[in-house]
Amino acid sequence: MPELPEVECVLRGLEKSLAGERIESVKVLREQSIACPSAKSFAKLVPGRVFSDFVRRGKYLLMSFDDGSGLACHLRMSGALVVKTKEEEKDKHLRVLFKMQSGKELHFEDMRVFGRLWFVKSSTKFQEVIPALNKMGPEPLTDLTHNYLQEKLATRSQSIKAALLDQELIAGIGNIYADEVLFLTGVHPQTRASDLSTAKLKKLVENIRFVLEQAIVAGGSSIRDYKDSFGVNGNYQNEALVYGRVGLSCTKCERKIERVKLAGRSAHFCPRCQRR
């Protein structure tokens, strides 16, 4: 499931493959995948545009065209943007097909149909069409500091796990990396967010950077449904320390990894290394 590192890997791949490419046609196979405008308008408005800039904000992919308009995408749980040739086999979960003038194809595949695409006119900013972008917290790789977290978490009574998943607090962290970061920091996921000491917050920020950077280097995670823009699975799942390891031994102390339901999500932790 794509989080910040996976989106970053997809973005880098798309930039390599599609910069300067002109879209010839668009076929929407599942109308639900288009958030804005209507699927019909989307298919009519996008052809003829040329990809120029590629930017990531949190888990959003923001792709600008040379005329100032743009294409935004959120992969949600199972979405993938894959560049293929027209000879390659079409995935059965193909939702939107972009054909380039050069013969390349961009496939938006999405098994669970949670992913969304937006077309943004040249006179409009991405933030005007996607309000979530206005409220999004700092980028963890570049702008996050422990002072910011300390200030924001001081009055939060919710769990630290729920807080890490809040995109308005920090952009881009999802369930997998939140669990990994908390394990490395030695913090139980159910710890009250306001209870973390300054030292723990400093360590938390360091570990957020470390885990996300490691995951990008590994090409993202392949736990469940993620693949990059070349259709290749990542390698980070081989390095996950707690996520998806319920009942297996902790890599530090050999206690069995446990799982609890928290904020509607499963939280994986070591009961000895992450005491409440």
Added chain:
DNA sequence: GGCTTATCCTGGGCGC
């Protein structure tokens, strides 16, 4: 206002 829970959606895994 802060927080939790339900909802959307599909396929894989499991038990019967």
Added chain:
DNA sequence: TGCGCCCAGGATAAGC
């Protein structure tokens, strides 16, 4: 083999 149930989770709406 086939059926039904449960689970996975990001964003958002609804409810407390």
